[in-house]
Amino acid sequence: MDRVTELYEHLWSVHGDDYAELDRSLAPRSPAMLYDVAAGLGLSADSAVLDLGSGRGNHSLELARRFGCRVYGLDLALSPLVRAESHPRVAQVNASALELPFKSGCFDLVWCRDMLVHVTDLKQVFLECKRVLKPGGRMLIFATWATELMEPAEADRLYQALAIVARNLSPEYFQGAVEQAGLHTYSVERIGSELIEYYEETDGRVSRELLRIARMRRAGARFKGLRYESASAVYHWLVYLLLGKLESVVITLRK
Template identity: 45%
Template sequence: MTDNVNTEKLNTIYEYIRVAHGGGAYEKLDESLQPRPPEMLYDFVERLNLVSGSTVLDVGCGYGNNTCDLARRFNFQVKGIDIVDDHLEFAQNAALKQGLAEQVSFIKGSLESIPFEDATFDLIWCRDVLEQVQNVRQFARECDRVLKPNGSMVIYTIFATELMEPKEAARLYKTLGVVPESMSASFVEECFKDAGLQILTTEVIGSELMQYYEERDGRATKELMRLARMILAKEKFLSQLGQTNYEVTSALYHWAIYQLIGKLSSTIYTLRKTV
């Protein structure tokens, strides 16, 4: 009886394997789900109905791309803060080249001790930052402090899902400087609420942005093949790249792939200061 059941199961499995590589209903999986571009994040800002000239803080501004876009799109006055010197220099030069020096400026600062006075900003923008914040609870308190009454936040961040294995997470987080607590949606949301920030909307978009990048320019496919070559010829690329560069690059490529296969998932929040 056991052999018969196992044979029947294998027959079914291999039938699915055969057709999964073929056409038929599976061709639907080749059709785009029409993922939105990253500019759709600005739609969440637009819905807040902030007036021209509103003051905005871009926390963890990186190279200033979003900082400049917020100023140009909405005519906001935008400050960017970051702890990486190279980011700040590049961002300031970018603002100058785009003619935004009167609207945009950058300053070095910690997200757990934001270098601005209380009630300074109408909006805080936070994209791809929370994952590396050492103390999210303190960061949330600081955001609440520098926001004006009824001020808002727009946050894009990535969380781990139940598909992420502990050893995978440990290896990835250590290499990329990711804080494990920050990868938990329940913990991050608790920090928001404890700081007095009301969650207005939560939109889980999963791998939507990564799907957009893949359909636009094959980013994930390119990085997957790079990773495969790095693994197959590890010693060669260790020698060429060096140990640290090899590990960081490998982790970065895993980060993109894990988004596509659901081990990592993106979420967009809008929040409002309640006090």
């Protein structure tokens, strides 16, 4: 049998019943799984938490709501979208993770979600986190690593558009920086595309963003320029996570 005949004997079935189980959900966890991890680290109303790279502040608020803990949300660029809704246990600080404006040993937990891809000196950030943690304090990181499926040219385009430091997505470099800073790795859970599957199954977000990529390209000049390049890169980010070119990782560290 030649290669094409052999291939099509198989290909005719790919939309059929043999593959039907792939249409069934693998019951992905939601992003709220990170709060369960935090609970497992013993977070309570007595805890002091640093939300490093807090962005819009929604996780700072949710941590304070769920656990009653005191939360400092720190971000380099305090977003105008930081929710006006205030919480008596949450404070926002405008500073860099490379130089934390806190005294040593004052936090029980550093919560760091989706920001370490941007920092220019990963070891320095871990050193600062170690300094501000109490003895035995924990760090909970939601990070993204690149896999062997990520092609160099697509990585360059993505990282440039999103101000990402490429080496920070290397598992070896990342774990080396943790070790050099003297933090101990407590757990590493590679959750791959799980949370993105959750988004897609819940509200079709990735399909919608794929169509946006396609329509942006077809719309031509109206969607050209830096602003649209970064929007397109954000859409690609989710797609690359689903394709396994990027993987999400949940890491807990101990001082």
